[in-house]
Amino acid sequence: MSLTESAQGVAQIGSIFANAARLNIGAAVRTRRRGVRGWVGATNTDYDPMDRATAAQPFEAYAALHRSRGVHYNPKRATWILHRLDDVRAAMLDTDHVTSAEGVTRFKIAAPVVALTDDAQHSSLRKQAMPGFTAGALASWQQKIEELAAELVGDVIANPGCDVVEKLAIPLPMKVIAYLLGVPDRDIDDFRRWSEAGVRIIDFEPSLHGIITTSKSLASVFALRRYFLDQFGSGLGPDTVLGRLVAHNTDGNLSHGELFLIAMLLLIAGNETTTSLLGGMFDTLARNPDQFDMIRAAPELIPIAVEEHLRFISPIQNTFRYTRADYQVGDVTIPKGSRVLLSFGAANRDPEAFPEPDEFRADRNPRTHVGFGYGAHMCIGAPLARLEAQAVLRELVERTSSVSTTGDTTWSEHISLRGPTHLPISLTPA
Secondary structure (H helix, E strand, O other): OOHHHHHHHHHHHHHHHHHHHHHHHHHHHHHHHHHHHHHOOOEEOOOOOOOHHHHHOOHHHHHHHHHHOOOEEEOOOOEEEEOOHHHHHHHHHOOOOEEOOOOOOOOOOOOOOHHHOOHHHHHHHHHHHHHHHOHHHHHHHHHHHHHHHHHHHHHHHHOOOEEHHHHHHOHHHHHHHHHHHOOOHHHHHHHHHHHHHHHHHHHOOOOHHHHHHHHHHHHHHHHHHHHHHHHHHOOOOOOOHHHHHHHHOOOOOOOHHHHHHHHHHHHHHHHHHHHHHHHHHHHHHHHOHHHHHHHHHOHHHHHHHHHHHHHHHOOEOEEEEEEOOOEEEOOEEEOOOOEEEEEHHHHOOOOOOOOOOOOOOOOOOOOOOOEOEOHHHOOOOHHHHHHHHHHHHHHHHHHEEEEEEOOOOEEOOOOOEOOEEEOEEEEEEO
8 A cells, every 4th residue: 555545644634623513513503502492392201322231232222212101312412213114214215304414423423324314325325235145146155155054064063062252243244244355264363453442433432441442443544454455456356356346347446445434334234234144143032942943843944033033133223314404293393404313123023013022032023124224225244244244144043953042142232233152152053
């Protein structure tokens, strides 16, 4: 990577964060001036999505939101909360009023990336990435995913009581993404370290600890950028995601900077969420042995059981949006310029949409769930995550008779992504 490219990267990221500071200061001033007039008609709640203990175990809070109905507002966080499935899906579609272009986290930020754009710009950026995720591309990677799933499930079987997060849930998506991006085996340890730290940039909080964590995340993002730009200079393999994007790009050549942003999108969309999905699946199966028996008796349930697990665990618990015009939800008006939390986790436990929502039913068809978002902002890595989860579940069905925990599950305290961080598991061979 040249000095010019390095300087351009620093300047680009510096500009994004300087603009974010202006956006958030302006929003704070407007919220203060508006005062209590800003949440007329809402049901005040002390549900705090930024509370770490609640983030780890949110389901009682979700049930309370559903019992009180209505549109909720947390004055402490100056945040509107949409938790009903219909309201969340409607807001995801209404980009005229509810936008991603000012950020998808608690703090406003704008950048020319897929997650932070809407409408024509979003369509254009998503179109750049889509050739890497066509049905043909996914089919060409399925054998590799199945081989990795077989290898790692075998490791778990051979090591009863091991931490399945460390043994399978982290390495499987990491190895898959490294394979798709053309990262050689010798670089995977560095790649994993940088990736795990880099994705933490979306979990910023305004505290000393938050600033330190974000600084480390930025350093890892720069390390990844240097690594990928060096890789780009050596050429892109035709069977990698980025090689396919370049080969199928019809809007002019993609710059190295644009390719790096797409690589970061894949890391966020296909790594952390899949780790949470896979780890959570072992916890779900261990706690619902009758449902695992049902799947073993009818393996054709595997795809729908993965969908039900997505609804049940919701690896992406929530996302934020900002209103660029007054937004009506029932008889409540959310004012222009408001911060809105779209709670996927609560929507997926909506009793009006899913009877007995706190039960995992392997034969339920939860087709309306928002486990990967909805509409134009459906997670771009969703098909890949489904392939990995189905491959692992298929191995469990074919090779084991039971899944059991040998200790307590520790859950992440991330405000948006939820999954086990430690889960000792024992698999009984079939």
